[in-house]
Amino acid sequence: MQKVDLITSEYIFNVTNNLNFLCLTETHTKTDSMLSFNFPGFKLGASYSRVTRKGGGVGLWFRSGLNVIELDLRKYCSEQIIEICGVLWKPTRDTNIIILVCYRSPGVTNTLFYSNMELVLESTFQPNVSFLLCGDFNLDPNRDSREYRLLTQLLSTYNISNIISRPTRLNRSIDHIFSNFTASGFDILDNIISDHRTVLLNSGIACEKKQHVAKFNRNFNSDSVAKFLNDLEQNNWDYLFVQTDINTAFKHFYDIYNHYFNLHFPKIKIYFKEKKKWITGEIIQSSINLKNLHSLKTTYPEFNNIYKDAKKNHNHLIRESKMIYYQNLIINSDNVIKSAWQVIKDISNKKREFKNLVINYNGQTVDDPQTTADLFNEYFKEAPKNVVQQISTTNSINLLPKFQDKSVFLLPFVEHELLTLLNNKLKNNFSSGPDDIPSFLIKLSLSVLGSQLTFLINLSFQTGCFPNCLKVGNISPIHKKDDPTNIANYRPITLTSGFSKIFEYAYLNRIESFLNVCKTLSDNQHGFRSNHSTMTAVNSFYNKIICHLENGECPAGIFCDLSRAFDCVSHNTLLLKAERYGIRGNALDWLQSFLIGRQQFVSINKLYNNTIYTSKSNYLDIDLGVPQGSVLGPVLFLLYINDLEMYLNNELSCTLYADDTSIILSDKDSSLLTTKCNLNLNKLVEWFNSNSLYLNKSKTHNIRFHNYQNT
Numbered sequence: 001m002q003k004v005d006l007i008t009s010e011y012i013f014n015v016t017n018n019l020n021f022l023c024l025t026e027t028h029t030k031t032d033s034m035l036s037f038n039f040p041g042f043k044l045g046a047s048y049s050r051v052t053r054k055g056g057g058v059g060l061w062f063r064s065g066l067n068v069i070e071l072d073l074r075k076y077c078s079e080q081i082i083e084i085c086g087v088l089w090k091p092t093r094d095t096n097i098i099i100l101v102c103y104r105s106p107g108v109t110n111t112l113f114y115s116n117m118e119l120v121l122e123s124t125f126q127p128n129v130s131f132l133l134c135g136d137f138n139l140d141p142n143r144d145s146r147e148y149r150l151l152t153q154l155l156s157t158y159n160i161s162n163i164i165s166r167p168t169r170l171n172r173s174i175d176h177i178f179s180n181f182t183a184s185g186f187d188i189l190d191n192i193i194s195d196h197r198t199v200l201l202n203s204g205i206a207c208e209k210k211q212h213v214a215k216f217n218r219n220f221n222s223d224s225v226a227k228f229l230n231d232l233e234q235n236n237w238d239y240l241f242v243q244t245d246i247n248t249a250f251k252h253f254y255d256i257y258n259h260y261f262n263l264h265f266p267k268i269k270i271y272f273k274e275k276k277k278w279i280t281g282e283i284i285q286s287s288i289n290l291k292n293l294h295s296l297k298t299t300y301p302e303f304n305n306i307y308k309d310a311k312k313n314h315n316h317l318i319r320e321s322k323m324i325y326y327q328n329l330i331i332n333s334d335n336v337i338k339s340a341w342q343v344i345k346d347i348s349n350k351k352r353e354f355k356n357l358v359i360n361y362n363g364q365t366v367d368d369p370q371t372t373a374d375l376f377n378e379y380f381k382e383a384p385k386n387v388v389q390q391i392s393t394t395n396s397i398n399l400l401p402k403f404q405d406k407s408v409f410l411l412p413f414v415e416h417e418l419l420t421l422l423n424n425k426l427k428n429n430f431s432s433g434p435d436d437i438p439s440f441l442i443k444l445s446l447s448v449l450g451s452q453l454t455f456l457i458n459l460s461f462q463t464g465c466f467p468n469c470l471k472v473g474n475i476s477p478i479h480k481k482d483d484p485t486n487i488a489n490y491r492p493i494t495l496t497s498g499f500s501k502i503f504e505y506a507y508l509n510r511i512e513s514f515l516n517v518c519k520t521l522s523d524n525q526h527g528f529r530s531n532h533s534t535m536t537a538v539n540s541f542y543n544k545i546i547c548h549l550e551n552g553e554c555p556a557g558i559f560c561d562l563s564r565a566f567d568c569v570s571h572n573t574l575l576l577k578a579e580r581y582g583i584r585g586n587a588l589d590w591l592q593s594f595l596i597g598r599q600q601f602v603s604i605n606k607l608y609n610n611t612i613y614t615s616k617s618n619y620l621d622i623d624l625g626v627p628q629g630s631v632l633g634p635v636l637f638l639l640y641i642n643d644l645e646m647y648l649n650n651e652l653s654c655t656l657y658a659d660d661t662s663i664i665l666s667d668k669d670s671s672l673l674t675t676k677c678n679l680n681l682n683k684l685v686e687w688f689n690s691n692s693l694y695l696n697k698s699k700t701h702n703i704r705f706h707n708y709q710n711t
Contacts (some may be wrong), residue, residue: 020063021045021089023101025136027057034059035299044298046070046085046101053079058101058135060085067091070298071098071124076116080105084120084135098124102135114150125158132203133160134177136196141173164188168197177201213272213354215612218265218436225444228264232257233448240452246460250467253452254499257445261437269611278318278325286314356606357477360485369604373617376477377602380492381620384567387694388624399690401643404582408514410461410590413506415454419446422453425505426498433497434474434601442498457506464589470500472619473600473627494600494629504631507590511583512635520581521638522645527658528634534657541655541662545705548666554706555666556677560684561699565659566637567625570692571595574626574640581639594632598622634658640691647687652680659693677702 022039027049029037034047034057042061045068049057056079062068071086086100100120104113125131133155139148152162160178166188168175175196177186187200235256243249293310297303326343333339358367359375366372413421426443446453460466477490515521521529526537541557548555562568575592583591602617626633626640637658644661645654655662665680667673688695 020066021099022059022061023099023134024059024061025057025101025103026055027059028055029057029059037061045087046073048074048077048083048085050079050083056080056083056103056105058083058085058103060087060099060101062087062089071100073100073120073124076120076123078112078116081108081110082113082116084117086124095130096126096128097130098132100124100133100135102133102137104135104137104139106138108138109147114154117151118154121154121158121160125160127159130203131158131160131180132177132201133179134175134199134201136175138174139176143172163201164199168199169195175199179203213607213610213612214269215272216267216614217270218267219270220265220430220438220441224264225441228260228441229444229448231260231264232445235260237452241455243459244463246456246463246465247468249459250456251469253456254467254469257437258435261441278322280321283314283317283321286310286317290314354605354607354612357604358485359487360483361487365485369606369613369615370617373602373604373615376487376490376604377475377600377617377620379487380475380477380602381600381622383488384564384624387563388568388692391689391692391694393689399643399647399687401577401580402646403580404518404520406514406518407582407584408511408587410507410510410587412458412461413454415450418454418457418506419450421505421509422446422502426501431495433495433500434472435497435499437498439498439501442502453502457503460503461507461510461586461590464586464593466503466590466594467499468597470497470503471594471598472497473598473622473629475600475602477602477604492602492628494627496627496629501631504594507587507594508632508635511587514582518582520642522642522654522656524645524654525638525642525656527656527660528638537655537657541664544653544655544664548664549705549707551666553666553668554670554673554704555664556673557703557705558663558665558677558681558684559701559703560661560663560688561696562659562661562688563694563696564625565693566628566633568692568694569624569626569637569640571623573691574636577639577643578636581642591636595626596623598627641693644684644687648680648683652676 022042027034027037027047030049034049035044037044037059039061041064043064045060045062047057047059067090069088069090071088073084073086077083082102082104084100084102086098089097089099091097102117137151138144139151141148155161155178158180160180162176162178163183164173164176164186167173168188177183177199181203183201183203185202189198189200191198237256240249240252243252290307290310293303293307297307326347329343330336330339356367357369357372358365359372360366361375366375423443423446426439426446428440428443430438430440432438473494473496475492475494477487478493480489480491482489524540526532526534526540545555545557571592574595575588578591579588598621599619600622601619604615604617605612606615626636641656641659641661644656648654648663652663652665655664661684663680663684665673665676667676685695
């Protein structure tokens with residue numbers, strides 16, 4: 001931490017390392033010679049020198065590295081009467097401090113001093129800005145009581161008062177420091193070269209020194225990536241191609257991949273510095289030129305217009321660069337809406353600061369990351385079971401989907417087909433699963449591992465088995481609402497291995513084409529399907545309402561909310577439905593292998609000594625739900641809920657978006673409509689209960705729609 005330390009006197013003969021600013025009066029110099037003052041570690045921030053008369057002059061120096069901007073006060077200066085200069089200091093993003101140094105010759109009685117001082121205050125003072133006005137005013141409260149009173153009355157209207165209470169020259173107080181805050185202390189020191197004493201001020205205003213946060217991470221530079229890919233290509237893979245068991249084969253492949261991965265990308269301590277990615281080489285050069293012109297115009301005023309034009313062009317260049325950068329960021333993104341919101345956050349500086357996770361468990365505060373991770377993991381495992389236990393088992397139904405005569409066949413992949421599929425599906429980003437292997441690196445690896453991955457995929461399909469080591473999910477708890485110390489107010493975000501996604505994309509490619517040919521999925525299902533979205537769901541629902549209204553009916557909508565729908569899916573029920581839909585043989589065995597025997601753990605980050613450390617919970621077995629964060633999870637849920645419509649009466653229409661279910665019923669008779677709503681709501685509850693899905697009645701609502709004329 002640093003303090004706003006300020007020193008003012010006629011001459012300075014010694015500068016200490018504890019000072020940030022030097023304020024000098026009566027410099028007796030011209031403008032060009034002011035620059036020649038040599039205070040080691042300091043730069044000239046602002047100054048004023050007399051042109052016609054000798055003596056006088058003021059200067060303000062600041063320690064190198066501080067964010068200081070000169071204030072243009074020359075138009076308020078008048079030799080002998082008021083000589084003033086100043087700077088705006090920004091020690092932090094949210095802190096602004098104005099420092100002014102002033103000299104007034106002794107014996108001058110002129111209203112211009114007070115009128116110009118008021119103009120200076122009007123142009124610089126702001127209520128939320130810390131303000132310091134220092135210098136040699138040659139006004140003693142006792143000797144010059146009237147003049148001093150006029151000055152203090154003027155300053156008091158801006159809530160600025162004198163903080164120097166001891167003599168600064170012989171037995172008089174003529175050097176003053178005025179401020180709008182309470183300083184933490186000052187000293188009056190004698191020196192050997194002036195009859196004015198030196199005034200040292202410790203303002204107590206904190207200057208935050210930027211502390212960059214470090215984290216143990218991997219550095220994926222281009223040279224390391226090239227060597228990594230070369231080693232994978234040169235490796236002898238003969239042992240892999242003779243395997244007949246997918247777990248043995250994939251473990252061999254995975255061990256080799258991880259060996260080279262850790263060899264070329266070891267975890268190292270990396271400091272995360274805030275980088276402005278829109279800064280280009282042109283902007284950097286423009287900034288250098290602008291600084292040079294600023295130095296020139298300080299000495300040679302004739303450069304002032306050139307500097308103003310350069311500054312205008314520089315600001316325009318920055319705006320253009322930002323606009324191009326953010327436009328490309330959105331246009332080239334896989335998720336345009338998400339990227340647009342990220343841009344808005346960046347521009348508005350709404351960045352979330354890292355905070356250590358603290359929870360309240362059984363009345364006790366828990367901040368140990370290992371314990372916290374274990375508690376979250378246990379909660380995320382048990383929460384879906386607790387939801388299922390609330391479901392009534394009375395009046396259960398055993399209605400199954402219509403049997404599909406055709407069966408899907410897991411056709412083997414050829415290398416070119418698989419690589420085309422994966423290059424289109426895998427994302428080119430840094431997201432990674434439990435193994436830390438980022439998606440972009442796996443995508444780059446396709447060029448040298450095409451035959452190996454094709455062999456593994458086909459062996460997996462042939463044996464109907466999904467590799468065991470890929471059945472692990474890394475969960476991060478994300479706060480969603482209310483008290484952040486309550487575990488129940490967090491939702492789990494699951495990350496799976498990038499290699500798991502490769503197997504899932506291959507499997508999905510085979511069953512998705514089969515489901516499309518058989519037209520298995522309902523036309524009213526708009527979630528997680530190509531050419532469908534929330535917009536198509538809204539349009540479909542809206543058109544149905546309009547159709548009923550034009551027929552002179554009064555439709556009603558029932559909007560269902562399911563609690564933890566994806567997490568409550570019964571594996572046995574899902575597999576039974578999948579078989580009815582034509583997923584049989586190796587395809588069904590593979591799906592069962594994918595669902596059974598899964599595990600999860602929770603990762604918690606903690607900031608300690610400016611370094612982020614990650615703690616992992618113990619592994620827990622998961623026997624309920626479809627894997628969130630997986631490629632197959634959404635499609636499996638669509639299959640699970642697909643037969644809901646066939647159980648309901650034909651007189652209603654559904655609009656589905658994954659687990660969001662909206663029902664429309666209509667009738668010209670209001671009493672009959674009420675009966676229909678109650679009957680079908682009961683049937684909905686029966687179906688949900690029989691499929692281990694819990695209807696949250698407090699969040700399930702109904703709405704009656706009317707023509708405006710009939711309301």
